[in-house]
Amino acid sequence: DAGARPEVFGGRPERRALVPAFGGSAGDGDGADVVIEAAGTPEAWQRALELVRPGGSVLYFGGLAAGAELRVDAYRLHYEELTLRGSFHHAPRHVRAALAFLAGGAYPWERLITHRVRLEDVAALLADPPPDYLKAAVFP
Numbered sequence: 001d002a003g004a005r006p007e008v009f010g011g012r013p014e015r016r017a018l019v020p021a022f023g024g025s026a027g028d029g030d031g032a033d034v035v036i037e038a039a040g041t042p043e044a045w046q047r048a049l050e051l052v053r054p055g056g057s058v059l060y061f062g063g064l065a066a067g068a069e070l071r072v073d074a075y076r077l078h079y080e081e082l083t084l085r086g087s088f089h090h091a092p093r094h095v096r097a098a099l100a101f102l103a104g105g106a107y108p109w110e111r112l113i114t115h116r117v118r119l120e121d122v123a124a125l126l127a128d129p130p131p132d133y134l135k136a137a138v139f140p
Helices: 042-051 074-079 092-103 119-127
Strands: 032-037 052-060 083-086 113-118 135-139
Touching: 032 042, 042 052, 113 119, 119 135
Parallel strands: 032 052, 052 083, 113 135
Antiparallel strands: none
16 A cells, blocks of 8 residues: 555546455546556557646556557646656566565455466457456456
8 A cells, every 4th residue: 555545547447346356446537647558458558648647647558559649738738747657578577576565465365366277268259259358257
């Protein structure tokens, strides 16, 4: 916990229902100081830019394909002093920190696992995910 008050925008209702268990709340669309885009879709990239308040920052974590473009209102970027940042890759120390965080037991991560599948069944699950699908645990 870094002292932030996370708010979640968009997404499926069954995912949003879990937000309070992880310390967050449903966003009100009033603008955020920091927006972290992690979906990796052109629509999510554009929405992230719309959600940030003047003086705020957007971190684009979910990648897009080469050639994808983002419409940016130059007025907002300049006069509202927005900061747009990309994020690429990680170092071993980041992986260690993430694993320690996950193992710390602060949040009910197990509630995210809605399906357990064998490796050979992953493609079928992802091709046609059931309505209640959140995350899958994959077994050899």
